[in-house]
Amino acid sequence: FQSVALTIFSPREALPLDVGDGYMVRLKPGVDSRKFARELKENHADELKAGNYYLSDAEAQEEILEETCYSAGWTNTIRLKAMLAVFFFVNLCLGVVGTFVLQTRKRSEDAGVMRSFGATPSYIVKMMLGEGWALTTVAWVVGCFLYLQYALSEGLAHTHNTADYYDYDPSWTSNFGIHFTVVSLVVYVMLLIVVTIGISIPALRDE
Structure with a gap:
C-alpha cells in the first residue's frame, strides 16, 4: 500500500483574531464532518497535544458557515x-x-x-x-x-x-x-x- 501524506490547510486570514491558530482538515468523501468533529473533541482531545499547542475545539465547516451567516445577518x-x-x-x-x-x-x-x-x-x-x-x-x-x-x-x-x-x-x-x-x-x-x-x-x- 502507498502511504498518503495528510494535508492540513491553515486559513488564518479567514479566522477571527480571538480564535488563535486554526487548521482545516479535509475528510474522505462520505464522512460526516459534524460527527467527526464531535468524536474528535470527546475522545481524542487529550491526545492532540504537543508542548504548548493543544486542541481547544473542533467544528465542522458547515457549523462555522452557519454561525458566520447568522452572526452577519445573512x-x-x-x-x-x-x-x-x-x-x-x-x-x-x-x-x-x-x-x-x-x-x-x-x-x-x-x-x-x-x-x-x-x-x-x-x-x-x-x-x-x-x-x-x-x-x-x-x-x-x-x-x-x-x-x-x-x-x-x-x-x-x-x-x-x-x-x-x-x-x-x-x-x-x-x-x-x-x-x-x-x-x-x-x-x-x-x-x-x-x-x-x-x-x-x-x-x-x-x-
Missing part, C-alpha cells in the same frame, strides 16, 4: 428573500391559472359549436391544451432569449466562470451554461404544469 436576509420569492411565485402561478381559466371559459361557445359539428370533448381539451402549450413555449423562448442577452451584456455569464472560482466551487451552479439550462428547463416545466391546470379545470368541467 441567514435572516436569505429567509426573507426566500419568503418573498415563494409569495410572488404563488401569486404568479395563481395569476396565470386564473388567466387561462377565464380564457377557456370565454371559449365555451366555440367549444359548443365544435361539438355540434361532431368534435369530441377530449379533442377539444387536447386542442386547447396544445394552444396553451404553444403560447407557453413561445413566451418561454422569448423570455430566455431576453434574459440571456441581459446576462451577457451585464457580465453575469462570466462572473463565476473563471478557473480559480471553478476550482474552489466546481458545482453546477458556478457554471453559467449548465445553471442557465437547468433553471430554464425547470421554469418551462413549471409553466406547462400551471397552464395545464388553468386549461383543464374549466375544460373538464364543461364536458
Whole structure:
C-alpha cells in the first residue's frame, strides 16, 4: 500500500483574531464532518497535544458557515428573500391559472359549436391544451432569449466562470451554461404544469 501524506490547510486570514491558530482538515468523501468533529473533541482531545499547542475545539465547516451567516445577518436576509420569492411565485402561478381559466371559459361557445359539428370533448381539451402549450413555449423562448442577452451584456455569464472560482466551487451552479439550462428547463416545466391546470379545470368541467 502507498502511504498518503495528510494535508492540513491553515486559513488564518479567514479566522477571527480571538480564535488563535486554526487548521482545516479535509475528510474522505462520505464522512460526516459534524460527527467527526464531535468524536474528535470527546475522545481524542487529550491526545492532540504537543508542548504548548493543544486542541481547544473542533467544528465542522458547515457549523462555522452557519454561525458566520447568522452572526452577519445573512441567514435572516436569505429567509426573507426566500419568503418573498415563494409569495410572488404563488401569486404568479395563481395569476396565470386564473388567466387561462377565464380564457377557456370565454371559449365555451366555440367549444359548443365544435361539438355540434361532431368534435369530441377530449379533442377539444387536447386542442386547447396544445394552444396553451404553444403560447407557453413561445413566451418561454422569448423570455430566455431576453434574459440571456441581459446576462451577457451585464457580465453575469462570466462572473463565476473563471478557473480559480471553478476550482474552489466546481458545482453546477458556478457554471453559467449548465445553471442557465437547468433553471430554464425547470421554469418551462413549471409553466406547462400551471397552464395545464388553468386549461383543464374549466375544460373538464364543461364536458
